[in-house]
Amino acid sequence: AQRVTQPEKLLSVFKGAPVELKCNYSYSGSPELFWYVQYSRQRLQLLLRHISRESIKGFTADLNKGETSFHLKKPFAQEEDSAMYYCALIGAGNNRKLIWGLGTSLAVNP
Amino acid sequence: DAGVIQSPRHEVTEMGQEVTLRCKPISGHDYLFWYRQTMMRGLELLIYFNNNVPIDDSGMPEDRFSAKMPNASFSTLKIQPSEPRDSAVYFCASSPQRGAGTEAFFGQGTRLTVV
Numbered sequence: 001a002q003r004v005t006q007p008e009k010l011l012s013v014f015k016g017a018p019v020e021l022k023c024n025y026s027y028s029g030s031p032e033l034f035w036y037v038q039y040s041r042q043r044l045q046l047l048l049r050h051i052s053r054e055s056i057k058g059f060t061a062d063l064n065k066g067e068t069s070f071h072l073k074k075p076f077a078q079e080e081d082s083a084m085y086y087c088a089l090i091g092a093g094n095n096r097k098l099i100w101g102l103g104t105s106l107a108v109n110p
Numbered sequence: 111d112a113g114v115i116q117s118p119r120h121e122v123t124e125m126g127q128e129v130t131l132r133c134k135p136i137s138g139h140d141y142l143f144w145y146r147q148t149m150m151r152g153l154e155l156l157i158y159f160n161n162n163v164p165i166d167d168s169g170m171p172e173d174r175f176s177a178k179m180p181n182a183s184f185s186t187l188k189i190q191p192s193e194p195r196d197s198a199v200y201f202c203a204s205s206p207q208r209g210a211g212t213e214a215f216f217g218q219g220t221r222l223t224v225v
Contacts, residue, residue, distance in 0.1 A: 034213065043113075044153075044201065046213040086153060096141050096205065097166055098214060102152035 002027050004087050006101035013077050014109050021072040021104045023061075023087030031089040033063055033070040034098070038084040047072075047085070057081070077108045114217035116202050122223045128190040131220045134183055135204030143214060144177055144187050145201040153201075159185065192224045 003026040013019050025031065033050040048056045050063040050070060061072045070087060087101040115134040123129050135142045143158040157167040162179045170177070174193070179185040189196055199221050203214040 043218045044203075044216040049213065096160070097155060097158060098143075100153045100155070 002031075002089070002091065002099050004089055004099050004101040006085075006087055006104050008104045009102070010105045010107070012107045012109060015079055016076050019074050019077040019081070019106065019108075021085050021087075021106065023070045023072065023101060025068050025070065025087075025089050025099075027068075027089060027091060027099075029091060031091050033061070034088045034090075035059070035061055035070075035072050036086045036088060038086070040083070044086070077106075079108045079110060082106055082108045114202055114204055114215050116200075116217035116220050118220060119218065120221045120223075122225065123192055125193055125224055126191045127224075128188065129192045129196075129222060129224075131187040131189075131200050131202075131222070133185045133187070133202030133217060135185070135202070136215055137183065138206060139204035139215070140182075140207040141205045141214075142179060142185050143201075143203040143205075144185070145203065147199045147201060147219070156187070189222075192222075194224045197222055197224050 005024045007022050035047040036044050037047040038044045048054055059072055059074045061070050063070050084103050084105050086103045088098045090098055114136055117132045140161050144156040146154045146156055154169055156169045157177045158165055159179045162182060175189055177187045199219045201216050201219045203216045205212050205214045
């Protein structure tokens with residue numbers, strides 16, 4: 001079964017601390033993985049995708065096929081990083097249905 | 111482009127009333143998605159369209175929910191009759207035809223409250 005699991009509903013860290021939001025997936029094949037972010041009172045938007053291998057706002061995520069994980073990391077959290085983060089995948093082929101995790105609410109405290 | 115446009119932004123209605131949510135996708139995008147977001151369940155895909163044709167409606171909770179896409183620039187999600195448990199934020203998103211790595215662009219959502 002296709003599934004995305006974000007084990008933490010809420011993650012609270014202090015400003016300047018490292019942060020890791022966990023994402024594990026279950027998919028038989030080679031999916032495309034994404035992280036989306038929803039800041040307070042803003043629309044859900046793409047943060048990064050694994051095929052781009054880029055760092056956005058200091059965040060990175062590496063696809064680990066052995067562990068079927070796509071954890072989101074940032075070495076030094078900032079208060080403006082406080083938001084809801086969703087991990088999602090799309091399977092190979094023309095099915096464009098995104099499979100979503102339940103989201104992790106990140107709170108960065110001063 | 112103004113992005114995906116949803117209306118209304120907020121809707122408060124009484125139980126039993128019909129509710130219609132509207133979405134204008136980004137011009138040129140071939141896929142349109144309707145999502146529901148709640149605290150308990152997070153984001154749930156209700157239905158999605160490709161070139162105005164419904165592809166997967168397995169997420170539509172029950173017959174009270176229906177969605178249409180009469181043309182490439184407009185879609186509606188209708189709830190009739192509405193119930194308090196339908197209270198949620200409903201998002202519309204669109205994406206282009208390109209490969210699977212293409213992102214979905216979301217509207218700002220409609221916050222529905224059924225009292």
